[in-house]
């Protein structure tokens with residue numbers, strides 16, 4: 165890159181229009197506040213903290229989730245799960261989820277939920293899965309009609325404090341190729357190691373199926389190590405605490421300014437930044453990290469965007485991806501997550517494309533379909549945005565100049 169190359173730091177509008185891929189988003193953490201109120205009325209749920217005002221309800225979720233503790237954060241899901249106990253409610257929320265993601269520029273999403281949490285009014289596990297699948301298909305159709313293109317796959321989650329993981333894994337396998345692309349475990353991490361559910365993971369491996377595990381969010385390296393080396397996870401849900409196995413000399417931690425360049429890699433090679441055995445394994449094996457910056461600030465896994473490990477992990481070329489986790493509880497969207505990162509680390513369109521291609525490479529759909537998304541949707545989308553930028557750069561007021569090289573994943 166020459167010094168004349170403009171930095172393609174995207175505007176808010178460009179961030180929204182840029183194609184994005186999302187691997188970690190909870191269906192029961194992304195409802196529209198107005199929908200929750202309507203569903204509570206329709207289904208007779210009387211426990212909502214703000215039953216009459218969508219704005220106040222939205223604020224309540226965000227503030228209640230902002231406690232610094234994963235356990236407290238998870239308490240807010242009792243309200244969203246309470247209104248997701250009927251076929252119609254599940255289908256409606258799934259359709260709105262696909263619509264909302266598509267309107268935000270998400271072209272591929274894997275959305276997860278725990279079927280076992282939706283049985284209170286008599287639905288079977290199968291009925292839950294079929295209602296959600298139907299909703300996703302409807303949302304994809306509505307998005308297409310609105311000029312947006314999205315593909316949504318479901319991940320079935322088992323709750324780690326419960327004992328239904330094998331049953332849910334079997335369910336995921338039964339609905340494979342019918343809208344379910346993989347399996348996950350979630351819930352409070354401390355005290356519930358992933359090895360409690362080894363039978364489920366071993367079953368899925370024998371079936372050549374895919375799974376991710378929430379690990380390294382509220383609990384550190386032992387949880388990540390177990391998820392990978394005992395359970396055989398394909399990806400890590402969060403995995404952010406892998407940072408505990410990366411030794412950074414004082415002063416080298418700040419990510420600002422040099423995110424795009426190869427300096428992080430050479431620093432690591434030259435010994436300035438040292439990776440422990442587990443962090444090396446994660447990077448060498450290209451284990452995808454489903455990073456969720458805003459959620460981590462709320463549960464206390466990071467203290468600010470600037471200090472979030474994503475800056476360093478990107479510089480060190482881990483297979484890092486950007487995710488929302490829970491759009492309602494975190495008051496976020498894919499565009500909002502990228503907006504924070506772009507403003508904090510001066511990420512460019514090339515960086516956004518790097519994260520997006522990382523996510524698409526790590527998706528649970530077949531290789532040829534991932535490749536088609538990358539080559540036919542993601543790369544052309546970014547090329548179009550970059551072409552616009554070059555046009556702007558020729559205008560009287562040129563943007564900043566500097567290198568912003570695209571790097572390998």
Ligand SMILES: O=c1[nH]cnc2c1ncn2[C@@H]1O[C@H](CO)[C@@H](O)[C@H]1O
Pocket residue numbers: 190191192193234238241245276277278281321350351352378381459489490
């Ligand atoms: O960040 C998280 N860490 C662990 N568990 C979570 C997180 N976000 C949501 N859930 C849990 O996953 C269930 C199924 O979607 C939710 O009901 C919530 O309890």
Ligand SMILES: [Zn+2]
Pocket residue numbers: 188190350378401489
């Ligand atoms: Zn999560």
